[in-house]
Amino acid sequence: MARQSGSSSQRPGIRQVAERAGVAVGTVSAYLNHPDRVSVARARRIAEAIDELGFVPSIAGRQLRLGVSTLIGYLSPDVSNPHFSEIAEEVERRAERLGMTVFFAHSHGDHDRENAYLEAFEQRQVRGLLVASFAPIEDRLSAMRDRGTPSVLVGRRARRAEQPSVSIDDVSGGRQAARHLIENGCRSLAFVGGPLPVQQVADRLAGAREAAPALEVIEVEERSIAAGRAVGAELARRSAGERPDGVFAANDVLALGILQSLVAGGVSVPRDIALVGYDDNEFADASLIPLTSVRARHEGFGAAAVDLLFEAIEHGSANDPQRVYEPELVVRESSRRA
Template sequence: MARIGIRDVANAAGVSLGTVSHYLNHPDRVSAEKAKRIQDAIERLGFVRNNAGRQLRLGHSTTIAYIVPDVSNPFFATIAEGAERRAAAAGLSMFIANSGGDPAREDSYLELFEEHGVRGMLVASPRPIEHRLAAIRDRGTPSVLVGRAAEGAAQPSVSIDDVSGGYLAVQHLIEAGCGHIAFVGGPLGIRQVADRLQGASNAVRAAGTVTLEVIDVEPRVIATGHRIAAQLLERPAERRPDGIFAVNDLLGIGLIQTLATGGVRVPEDIAVVGYDDIEYAENSLVPLTSVRAPHEEFGIAALDLLLAVLEGAAASHRVFAPDLVVRRSTRRAN
């Protein structure tokens, strides 16, 4: 079956080709009466716009890509919402791809989007990737690194001050009376995880009498939190931490669920702090105290940096300061 084109739409609506073109690209230039006739014809004929042809006329793509390591994590989903909303306002569409944290899969998506000529990319990666993005940039496709600060000045990035975030989390546990704190998260080779641990260590050193136990685990998901909590429950009560800093909320939620069902009172026996302040944190079995990152602002900032580069601006970097949101998981009775 032959593809329906704008000439077919024009004939069916009784208008010129130019009027249909205006309707598709500049609808404000078409009267309401003609717009209705054109839309009725489009629906009746099943016309689908040929965006490739439009991009050829414009001289550039109207799509961008966002590659994330875990699309099921609400943190990345909320960032995507903010970025997509800002992209739509700029007349751009956004593709989202889930790498699953797999380097080979991530590379295949980078190749795919470059081959398809996207206008730019947002990339959240758990691995060092700037050299790869630099090569793609040199071939004409700019990108913004999302979630970690770029090491090179030429690579735009949007990140959170994770050292400060880790400090806030553990300082809060210390102020809540915790003396033996466990840091749960990994792998420690990931920059964000290492920075949060550095902040936690700084808070412990400043306190002087507090100990920090590092439990290096992955993946950073609820099931891993269940597993670590089960291991802690196997210890005698006096050998368990009295405070836990989970490197993200999914771990924190899993920890709380298994600790609570195992008879441990949260926060009276063990206080728990998470990171990211995803939607589920507030609705956890015990509402989870968390270090908040500005989710939607994060996505908007990333898209704005990409738009600026596309307009010829030099690469720049945004670093957001985190906040602590205190909930029941650390509020001990005085």
């Protein structure tokens, strides 16, 4: 039988499905919520009726009946950065395996926008939240946790023991980057990143300073291609004796912008300036001069965030709530001066 036209003034409901399948309304409800409790023959008739009528179950209604949400929220600060999109894909796959749906939102680094999304997630009674933020946010997450919405901080280590988080040891990553430049013959190093109060940026700078205390710091307002191009152009205008011979950028997007302007300005990479980025996103290896980068992602990073959230949902807390991964330096042509 043909599916009913979508032009009907009213969408078919559970009662219409029951009538079409020749079963009770309660049987259809059981099929939608506990299909294992319905006989194979009835389940087949209900499935055919749903298909013929074009019936769409109400998630909101199911949530009200069962008292359990099937939604989790993921708040990301920068949709343009491949690092965050890669994590989001893994989060989605893991949540789907657990029978959950992920609602994605992007704050674009705007504090008011971030607050608005957190409020919207809480109003919709999501089961829990994954939050990647550059701003101080633990007070807000603590208040939401007290009201029944657990969360996991993604991408930086929580400062409070009770706040679960999944992060990278950015101090170690910064130290590895600077040591690598020094070991490759660089004598004058510069760090490019910002805003400096952002925890991830501050940690990467702190690590670099452990290896090179006298490095130059070039602060940028945003970690973008455009900001990197501006820094690269400024470095290219300096005389050879005034510019650093090794540059560590706080992320790959910045580093790739710097690389473009250096090459356009006649500066040889890595002979004149060796360059290291951070994140090891998908474009690092595909660059015209492949970019050395600190790999800040690990297989299972996004899945670990989801698993940690579910521990908090099911038990109210999590074992080993602060999970910190060690980054790995991936060496490519942009820093091989030998």
